Amino acid sequence: xxxxxxxxxxxxxxxxxxxxxxxxxxxxxxxxxxxxxxxxxxxxxxxxxxxxxxxxxxxxxxxxxxxxxxxxxxxxxxxxxxxxxxxxxxxxxxxxxxxxxxxxxxxxxxxxxxxxxxxxxxxxxxxxxxxxxxxxxxxxxxxxxxxxxxxxxxxxxxxxxxxxxxxxxxxxxxxxxxxxxxxxxxxxxxxxxxxxxxxxxxxxxxxxxxxxxxxxxxxxxxxxxxxxxxxxxxxxxxxxxxxxxxxxxxxxxxxxxxxxxxxxxxxxxxxxxxxxxxxxxxxxxxxxxxxxxxxxxxxxxxxxxxxxxxxxxxxxxxxxxxxxxxxxxxxxxxxxxxxxxxxxxxxxxxxxxxxxxxxxxxxxxxxxxxxxxxxxxxxxxxxxxxxxxxxxxxxxxxxxxxxxxxxxxxxxxxxxxxxxxxxxxxxxxxxxxxxxxxxxxxxxxxxxxxxxxxxxxxxxxxxxxxxxxxxxxxxxxxxxxxxxxxxxxxxxxxxxxxx
Numbered sequence: 001x002x003x004x005x006x007x008x009x010x011x012x013x014x015x016x017x018x019x020x021x022x023x024x025x026x027x028x029x030x031x032x033x034x035x036x037x038x039x040x041x042x043x044x045x046x047x048x049x050x051x052x053x054x055x056x057x058x059x060x061x062x063x064x065x066x067x068x069x070x071x072x073x074x075x076x077x078x079x080x081x082x083x084x085x086x087x088x089x090x091x092x093x094x095x096x097x098x099x100x101x102x103x104x105x106x107x108x109x110x111x112x113x114x115x116x117x118x119x120x121x122x123x124x125x126x127x128x129x130x131x132x133x134x135x136x137x138x139x140x141x142x143x144x145x146x147x148x149x150x151x152x153x154x155x156x157x158x159x160x161x162x163x164x165x166x167x168x169x170x171x172x173x174x175x176x177x178x179x180x181x182x183x184x185x186x187x188x189x190x191x192x193x194x195x196x197x198x199x200x201x202x203x204x205x206x207x208x209x210x211x212x213x214x215x216x217x218x219x220x221x222x223x224x225x226x227x228x229x230x231x232x233x234x235x236x237x238x239x240x241x242x243x244x245x246x247x248x249x250x251x252x253x254x255x256x257x258x259x260x261x262x263x264x265x266x267x268x269x270x271x272x273x274x275x276x277x278x279x280x281x282x283x284x285x286x287x288x289x290x291x292x293x294x295x296x297x298x299x300x301x302x303x304x305x306x307x308x309x310x311x312x313x314x315x316x317x318x319x320x321x322x323x324x325x326x327x328x329x330x331x332x333x334x335x336x337x338x339x340x341x342x343x344x345x346x347x348x349x350x351x352x353x354x355x356x357x358x359x360x361x362x363x364x365x366x367x368x369x370x371x372x373x374x375x376x377x378x379x380x381x382x383x384x385x386x387x388x389x390x391x392x393x394x395x396x397x398x399x400x401x402x403x404x405x406x407x408x409x410x411x412x413x414x415x416x417x418x419x420x421x422x423x424x425x426x427x428x429x430x431x432x433x434x435x436x437x438x439x440x441x442x443x444x445x446x447x448x449x450x451x452x453x454x455x456x457x458x459x460x461x462x463x464x465x466x467x468x469x470x471x472x473x474x475x476x477x478x479x480x481x482x483x484x485x486x487x488x489x490x491x492x493x494x495x496x497x498x499x
Contacts, residue, residue, distance in 0.1 A: 012026060012029050012030070012033070012109065013026075014026050014109065014110055015110055016110050016113060016114075018158055018159070019158050019159065019160065020118075020158070020160065020237055021110075021113050022158055023154050023155060023158045023160060024113050024118060024121055024122070024239075025109045025110050025112065025113045026109070026154055027125055027150070027151055027154060028109060028112055028113075028121050028124065028125060029109040030147060030150050030151075031124070031125050031147065032104070034143050034146070034147055035143070036128065036140065036143055036144065036147055037124060037125065037127075037128075038100070039099070039100035039101045039103065039104040039105075040100045041124065041127065042100070042104050042124060043093075043100050043103065043104070044383070044384075045120055045121075045123060045124045045127075045402075045404065045429060046116060046120065046124075046429060047086075047090075047402060047429055048085075048086040048087075048089035048090045048093065048103075049082075049083070049086040049090070049429075050116075050402070050429040051065075051086070051089075051103075051107065051116075052082040052083070052085040052086040052089065053082050053086070054115040054116050054117075055082065055115055056082045058115070059078040059079070060074070060078050061111075062077065062078060062080065062082065062085045063075070063076075063077035063078030063079075063080075064077075064106070065077075065085075065089065065103070065106050065107075066080070066085055066088055066089065068098075068102065068106055069089055069092045069093075069097070069098035069102060069103060069106070070088050070089070070091075070092045070097060070098070071097075072088065089103070117404075117428060117429075118238075118239060119238075119239055119240065119404055119406060120404040120428060120429060122234060122239035122240060122404075123240075123404030123405070123406075124404075126225075126229075126230075126234075126240075126359075127359050128359065130144050130147075130148065130221055130225055144221065145213075145216050145217055145221070146213070148216050148221065148224050148225065148229070149212050149213045149215075149216040151229055151233070152166060152212060152216070152224070152228060152229065152233075153212055155229075155232075155233050156212075160233060160237065161228075161232050161233055162203070163202070163203035163204040163206070163207055164203040165228075165232045166203070166207075166228055166232070167203045167206065169223075169227040169228040169231060169232050170215075170219055170223055170224070170227070170228065174219060174220075174223060175215070175219070178218045178219050178220070179210060179214075179215070179218055180218065183209075183210050183214065186209055186210075187206065187209050187210060190205070190209055222311065226287070230314075240314075240362075240406060274292070274322070274331050274333065274346040276330060276346075279294070279295040280295050280473070280475045281293060281294055281295060281300070282295075283320055283322070283333060284302075285316055285317065285318055285319065285320050285335055286316060286317060287311060287314070287315070287316055287317045288302070288303045288305075288311055288316065289302070289303045289304045289305040289311070289316050290302075290303075290304045290305070290306070290316070290335070290344070290348050291303065291304070292346070292348070301347075301348060304348045305337070306342070306344065306348055306349070306350050307337045307340045307342055307350070307353060309337035309338055309339065309340065314338075314362050315337055315338045316335075316337055317362050318335055318336045318337070318362050318363060318364060319335070319362070319364035319407075319409070319454070319455075319482065320333045320334065320335040320364070320481070320482070321333065321334045321335070321364060321365045321366055321367055321378070321481065321482040321483060322334075322479070322480050322481040322482070322483070323367040323368075323369075323376040323378075323480045323483045324369075324374065324375070324376055325343045325351060325367065325375065325376050325378055325391060326343075326351055326375060326391050327373070327374045327375040327391060329374075330346070331346075331479055331480065332344060332345055332346070332351055333346075334365055334367065334378050334380075335364075335365075336356060336358055336363060336364075336365065336380065336382075338358055338359050339355060339356065339357070339358070339359070340353045340354065340355060340356060341353070341354050341356045341365060341378070341380045341382075341387070341389075342354075343378060343393070351393075352389075352392055352393030353393065354387070354389060354393045354395070356380060356382040356387065357382045357383050357384055358382040358383055358405050359383075362405075362406065362407055363380070363381060363382070363405040363406070363407065363408055363409055364407070364408075364409035364454075364482060365378060365379055365380040365381075365409055365410070365482075366378075366379050366409055366410055366411060366412060366482055366483050366484070367379060367480075367482075367483045368412040368421060368445075368447060368483060368484055369445060369486075370421060370439075370444040370445055371444075371445070372445045375390075375391040376483065377389060377390060377391075377396065379410045379412075379423065380409075380410070381401060381403065381405070381408065381409060381410050381425050381426075382405060383402065383403060383404070383405050384400065384401065384402060385398045385399065385400055385401060386398060386399040386401055386410055386423070386425045386435075386437070388423070399425075399435065399437055400431060401425060401426075401427040401431040401435065402427045402428070402429035402431050403426065403427050403428050403429060404428065404429070407454065408425075408426055409482070410423055410424065410425040411423075411424050411425075411451045411456075411484070412424075412447050412451075412483075412484045413447050413448060413449055413450065413451050413484060414446050414447050414448070414449045414487065415436060415449070417449060418442055419442065419446045420438060420439060420442035420443065420444045420445075420446055421438075421444045421445060421446060421447035421484070422436050422437060422438040422444075422447075423436070423437045423438075424436050424437075425437075445486055446486060446487045447484045447485070447486065447487060448463050448484055448485055448486075448487050449463060449487070450463050450465060451484060452465070455481075455482070456482060456484075457474040457478075457480065457481045457482065457483075458474060458477070458478055458480070458483075458484065458485045459471055459472045459473070459474040459477050459478070460474070463487070
């Protein structure tokens with residue numbers, strides 16, 4: 001029997017220091033109290049193994065959890081290792097001896113922040129994608145708007161943002177367009193009164209006149225989540241990465257979008273010859289969708305969302321991978337859109353698409369021709385699995401992992417120098433931190449032994465780790481991006497390994 005849900009009207013006050021710790025504690029707890037996030041959702045992000053590992057230095061705490069969930073006496077339970085404790089807790093859940101509600105209740109709101117990863121806690125909060133306009137949330141719209149107002153209000157109370165930040169992110173034009181005439185008339189009257197008295201009308205005074213819940217009730221959720229909560233709170237506080245990290249031109253566009261929510265914000269770009277004209281194109285993935293720009297600046301297309309996934313802060317804000325995925329001798333590109341991992345032709349028509357679970361991050365994928373047959377296998381790590389796809393989008397194999405999927409992706413390299421490629425992927429919750437997967441008979445084609453950056457494209461680094469002063473254009477050499485190549489010199493390791 002599940003534990004009774006705590007009413008969101010019962011006020012919770014964090015005892016953690018003011019600022020980010022207190023903010024995160026109250027927001028995570030509010031997500032659970034409103035019912036927008038369930039204990040089952042929490043345990044997907046923080047498995048028993050993840051929780052017990054986080055409490056590795058707290059044997060008494062682990063013991064109390066085991067005593068309450070399994071009946072094992074705490075004096076005995078506290079002697080168990082984190083791994084053994086996790087196994088017992090998982091068995092108790094699997095056998096119905098305890099429930100997710102009880103497990104989550106045993107880790108207090110403040111202790112979640114003390115012991116668990118902050119970025120994963122935030123990923124748990126935002127996973128449903130409240131700002132993407134999804135119809136699945138239509139029956140909870142009142143709760144979502146109340147939760148949205150709560151998050152912004154907490155950030156203001158904790159001094160993490162200012163009222164001016166909120167107004168700037170929404171934009172004055174949006175407020176004028178969206179607020180009811182009666183509210184605007186009240187504001188206009190007050191502006192005149194303040195002016196006659198020689199006083200300034202401030203952003204803070206605006207929200208006294210039009211309280212935050214009223215504003216949130218009329219401004220689009222996409223604007224509030226994308227450009228207030230994400231851009232003004234989550235990114236500056238390090239709860240999620242910059243969507244345009246590493247690209248100065250992208251950051252300028254992102255700043256423009258903050259002030260003008262209808263503008264476009266570029267996130268990730270790759271340069272390849274993708275349409276067969278012999279000239280490189282720039283492929284962009286941004287929060288509006290897919291875009292392709294010719295070498296002379298001509299826009300071939302922009303804002304395309306072929307899978308039907310809606311606009312959202314991170315739904316399309318994911319780096320692309322370029323390779324020949326179908327063996328036709330021409331490159332295609334692959335990119336995620338939250339619930340799908342899709343391979344596209346150069347004109348953005350779909351080659352194949354496969355379901356994935358990745359609402360929480362801006363993860364990328366990679367590809368490698370493991371069999372040497374001219375068809376690259378696509379790879380993607382979502383929140384729960386590594387997937388390896390064949391040329392038709394069918395899953396060749398998958399390996400369990402767990403992550404809040406920020407900006408990571410699997411990589412391919414010959415890490416043990418055995419003449420066969422391996423796949424490396426990481427987890428930050430329920431699985432080992434790093435897993436390396438190989439063919440049991442080492443039959444996969446040998447890859448290079450290096451992968452040095454997120455925007456890796458082979459020609460940016462030599463295999464001995466040196467950086468070329470004048471980098472050869474990757475679109476002329478390989479015409480791939482975020483994929484590895486077969487080792488230079490055929491099957492010979494260059495340079496020769498020492499010894």
